[in-house]
Amino acid sequence: MQTHREARPTRTDGRGETLTVVDNRTGKTYELPIEDGTVRAKHFRQIRAYEGDFGLMVYDPGFANTASCRSAITHVDGERGILEYRGYPIEELAEKSSFLETAYLLIHGDLPTKSQLGQWVHDITFHTYVHENVKKFMEGFQYDAHPMGMLLGTVAALSTFYPDAKQVSDPRSRDIQTQRLIAKMPTIAAFTYRHNRGLPYVYPDNDLWYTGNFLSMLWKMSEPKYAPDPVLERAIDVLFILHADHEQNCSTNAMRSVGSSDADPYSATAAAAAALYGPLHGGANEAVIKMLMEIGDKNRVPQFVKHVKSGEGLLWGFGHRIYKSYDPRAKIIKKTADAVFELMGANPLLEIALELERIALEDEYFIERKLYPNVDFYSGIIYQALGFPVDMFPVLFAIPRTAGWLAQWREMIEDPEQKIARPRQVFVGPERRHYTALVDR
Ligand code: ACO
Numbered sequence: 001m002q003t004h005r006e007a008r009p010t011r012t013d014g015r016g017e018t019l020t021v022v023d024n025r026t027g028k029t030y031e032l033p034i035e036d037g038t039v040r041a042k043h044f045r046q047i048r049a050y051e052g053d054f055g056l057m058v059y060d061p062g063f064a065n066t067a068s069c070r071s072a073i074t075h076v077d078g079e080r081g082i083l084e085y086r087g088y089p090i091e092e093l094a095e096k097s098s099f100l101e102t103a104y105l106l107i108h109g110d111l112p113t114k115s116q117l118g119q120w121v122h123d124i125t126f127h128t129y130v131h132e133n134v135k136k137f138m139e140g141f142q143y144d145a146h147p148m149g150m151l152l153g154t155v156a157a158l159s160t161f162y163p164d165a166k167q168v169s170d171p172r173s174r175d176i177q178t179q180r181l182i183a184k185m186p187t188i189a190a191f192t193y194r195h196n197r198g199l200p201y202v203y204p205d206n207d208l209w210y211t212g213n214f215l216s217m218l219w220k221m222s223e224p225k226y227a228p229d230p231v232l233e234r235a236i237d238v239l240f241i242l243h244a245d246h247e248q249n250c251s252t253n254a255m256r257s258v259g260s261s262d263a264d265p266y267s268a269t270a271a272a273a274a275a276l277y278g279p280l281h282g283g284a285n286e287a288v289i290k291m292l293m294e295i296g297d298k299n300r301v302p303q304f305v306k307h308v309k310s311g312e313g314l315l316w317g318f319g320h321r322i323y324k325s326y327d328p329r330a331k332i333i334k335k336t337a338d339a340v341f342e343l344m345g346a347n348p349l350l351e352i353a354l355e356l357e358r359i360a361l362e363d364e365y366f367i368e369r370k371l372y373p374n375v376d377f378y379s380g381i382i383y384q385a386l387g388f389p390v391d392m393f394p395v396l397f398a399i400p401r402t403a404g405w406l407a408q409w410r411e412m413i414e415d416p417e418q419k420i421a422r423p424r425q426v427f428v429g430p431e432r433r434h435y436t437a438l439v440d441r
Contacts, residue, residue: 026049071248073085073086076247079325085105099240104117106407143196147391156267162180231343290316298352304356305356318371
């Protein structure tokens with residue numbers, strides 16, 4: 001939910017903040033309370049045109065202007081390009097925090113003390129192993145299965161290994177499932193990568209940091225101990241911080257929606273991962289790379305932009321439902337890219353991306369529609385420079401976002417105002433008609 005901390009009007013008449021609605025069908029006037037810059041949709045139900053009228057509903061495909069919850073986790077100011085987790089600016093967290101500390105912050109609401117952090121890191125580290133049957137389950141996938149399909153299928157299957165996860169109203173159970181999910185995501189993600197390559201799965205190394213261990217499970221070969229490069233380990237940690245949460249987006253909405261029926265968190269996380277898979281959401285960085293490869297050369301950028309403007313395609317990695325200015329995460333990612341390219345060599349697609357950004361940001365079409373690079377515009381270029389195939393990109397997004405999904409799920413469970421998610425519809429189908437036998441049709 002986008003909060004309106006700065007935008008709240010001041011009270012001048014002592015009546016409180018209200019909205020006066022005149023129904024021109026009946027001439028009746030209604031005064032609806034305004035709370036935190038919002039009007040409750042339910043208040044519109046009292047507005048009826050005739051006896052027996054169901055009452056007015058609000059119609060909002062894609063929830064473009066509907067707050068589905070009250071949330072204290074992530075604040076996004078899309079106009080000013082601000083992103084804060086629990087009040088902390090993303091820039092400070094990306095510079096000073098670690099992914100696991102940020103995950104703790106998202107889940108528990110405050111930065112941990114030294115001992116809380118120690119305990120948290122220990123708990124996550126010691127839940128990284130998966131049951132051997134999970135491994136066998138994954139071995140059943142086709143050799144060329146998309147890693148995101150394997151990831152979300154396996155996360156859903158985890159619910160069968162932890163039947164206690166059904167106890168969603170038990171805080172202790174919620175804590176355990178939270179730790180298990182954050183801990184096991186990198187393990188499952190790395191197994192999908194090894195599976196596609198026909199390489200043996202590598203077990204977690206509990207001596208390593210969260211992201212170092214992930215690199216070890218991805219890339220360890222015959223060496224007895226994998227030593228992650230600290231620059232790469234930190235680059236991935238920063239990318240994970242940036243992707244950890246982003247309030248009520250498509251996948252978080254799926255997490256909350258599925259979780260609202262009291263489904264276990266593994267099933268809800270699988271649903272969230274499925275929502276993230278789509279190219280309009282977490283699959284966009286994959287689409288960005290494909291687009292840059294198709295453009296192929298910096299000189300062909302103007303032609304491509306023309307093609308987008310004529311409505312023949314999208315400029316992938318541009319535009320955002322909330323950000324109508326530069327996505328703050330894209331700025332930090334650009335800096336992280338420099339560190340990675342120094343070590344791994346520059347990605348030749350970077351030159352095309354920079355030119356695309358330059359031309360688009362000067363073009364009236366993109367200026368008018370407030371289309372700027374989003375988090376996915378540069379993340380794929382880094383992932384590719386790190387050696388990841390494009391189909392691993394959404395998986396790399398899903399690992400850190402699990403912390404955000406779980407924070408949102410826990411908040412939803414603990415919110416007494418929340419109910420099972422069940423939108424209304426405007427029925428536009430046929431009036432009642434009667435069944436005709438097949439021979440008469
Ligand atoms: N390229 C070209 N035109 C665009 C783009 C784009 N990337 N994004 C939006 N537009 C245009 C639309 O065609 C529309 O033009 P119109 O007013 O002439 O019809 C206008 O800008 C408004 O766009 P909407 O689609 O209404 O904006 P919405 O908020 O619904 O969509 C979205 C946001 C889905 C992110 C969209 O900008 C998009 O498809 N971007 C490309 C995909 C992408 O990069 N997704 C990743 C988002 S970040 C994330 O999920 C982690």
